[in-house]
Amino acid sequence: MALAFCGDEGNSTAYNVDHGVLNNGCFVDALNVVPHVFLLFITFPILFIGWGSQSSKVHIHHSTWLHFPGHNLRWILTFILLFVLVCEIAEGIVSDGVSESRHLHLYMPAGMAFLAAITSVVYYHNIETSNFPKLLIALLFYWTLAFITKTIKFVKFCDNDVGFSQLRFCLTGLLVILYGMLLAVEINVIRVRRYVFFKSPKEVKPPEDLQDLGVRFLQPFVNLLSKGTYWWMNTFIKTAHKKPIDLKTIGKLPIAMRALTNYIHLNEAFEAQKNKRSSLPQGSGSIWRALCCAFGRPLLLSSTFRILADLLGFAGPLCISGIVHNCIFETLGFSFPKMRDI
Template sequence: MALSFCGNDKGINPYSVVQGTLNNGCFVDALNLVPHVFLLFITFPILFIGWGSQSSKVQIHHNTWLHFPGHNMRWILTFSLLFVHVCEFAEGIVSDKTMLTTTHLHLFLPAFMGFIAATTSVVYYHNIETSNFPKLLLVLFIYWVLAFITKSIKLWKFAAYEVGPQHLRFCITALLVLLYGLLMAVEINVIRVRKYVFFANPQKVKPPEDLQDLGVRFLQPFVNLLSKATYWWMNPLIIGAHKRPIELKKIGKLPIAMRALTNYLKLKDAYEDQRTAEDPNKAPSIWRSMYQAFGRPILLSSTFRYLADLLGFAGPLCICGIVKYLKQDKLSEQDKAKEEKTQILAPVEML
């Protein structure tokens, strides 16, 4: 089977633009490749130069540093973008399989390149964040703008040819337009807060005091969202524990915000804030004080705990569904075999 970006179907000229350039679906798909190629072409040299450089400005070999505005939102949107690109790739493969002639690379190659570009974008962002050199984020801003424009053109042409929400490819493209738009908004927010371009006085941010203390080894508040979720930053400690017993000095100190004295002072302030001059003898509520001091972390951890307990039922339910499906399939095969046997014996009984 011949391999071609637009296909080699006989009697069809897939490269024709007689009816308009944007009316050629293959050209629109090729246009969607441009932002991904641009990002890979620009970021790979920067990443390689950064890893091999010892410059104080582009040291991207740090384990952790500070977070730019919208850090968690960017990671969540990027994970969602990767998932949608996988769906787009799968839809393109299935669409290509329905064509029994030649392979049409334009159906799934842009999705594959988009997945690579999205992965590269989050790696690039992490390294720029750890180097505290936000000017290099301008490349990502240009990428999100280009990707948003090209996907919007594709969505517009789908609507022009009456490909609507009842079609999977339309829904996937609409989700990509939404995700690229949100990522572009996150990038604009970073520019607005950090003022690293288009402003006369950019904001200078120093790393947290805890990171400057070499005795602090608990890095959970300072690592990226992926490392927080998987506790990847603890790998050196876990690997070392397999080799020799852990010493207390290797565990290190807790960050200032997580020490007992800090939490005590926070709870004490919340407790004392309930005393009023009108009723100085009124006893403050310890529960209200705890909610004011630690309400958000408690609610967040409780929500995740309930979600984890509910998701614990997913495994047994999936097994139940699989067993039920196999049982029905086996019963249907037995009924079919019984019916065939009846049809064979019927003429014999008549004789």
């Protein structure tokens, strides 16, 4: 079967632009490849040179020492973007399977976008590590171009009466939203850090904890992916496998996580509660209110994740029950009660 970006059928009209270039779906898909190729060509030389590994102006023993505004939101949006792009690749491959020739434009732009999304977050991490935000201007142009080209494709779908009944329409709409949100995050970094278009950029100094060689607990300072997977602990775990560890190897906690700091926060919250409710009787309720005021967000997050972890613990047994019931007993012709019926 012949390979062609727009297909290779004998009577194909894929290359016909009599009604305008933007009214040809294949050329619109080719236009969507441009931003991703731009990002790959711009960022790969910088990544290969290794600019972000260590800045010449920053001498620090840790790999990550600050977060730009919208750090966590950027990582979350990137994870969602990668998932949607995988769905778009799968949809394109399935759609291409019913044609006489290979239509690369159905899934090649999504594949390039997937590579570009991974490159963008690696590139961002290196820039964040080196604290050289001026290089983020490349991502600003990329998100802008990706948002414009994907919007053009979405508008052309609407003009040709492609609605919500088509999966590619829904995926394109989601990608427009995601690229728009990532563009907004990038603009917010410019607004806060003022690294371009402003006369006085905002200088950010590294946290005191990371300048202390004795601090080894890096959870508050690493990126969201490393936080979720505890990737930053790999060095510590490898050391523990080789030899017994001691308190010196474990190191000190960051200032914000020490008992004295937490006591000060709790005491301030408790005194504020006493001043606000001086006329009310004091009791255990005041302690709980002070705890919620001082540590409400961490408590809420930890409780939510604990509940989700407990609920997901039921997924494994239910999946095993379904696999055993459908793949084994039904194949042999036996009936076996499902777990929910027991």
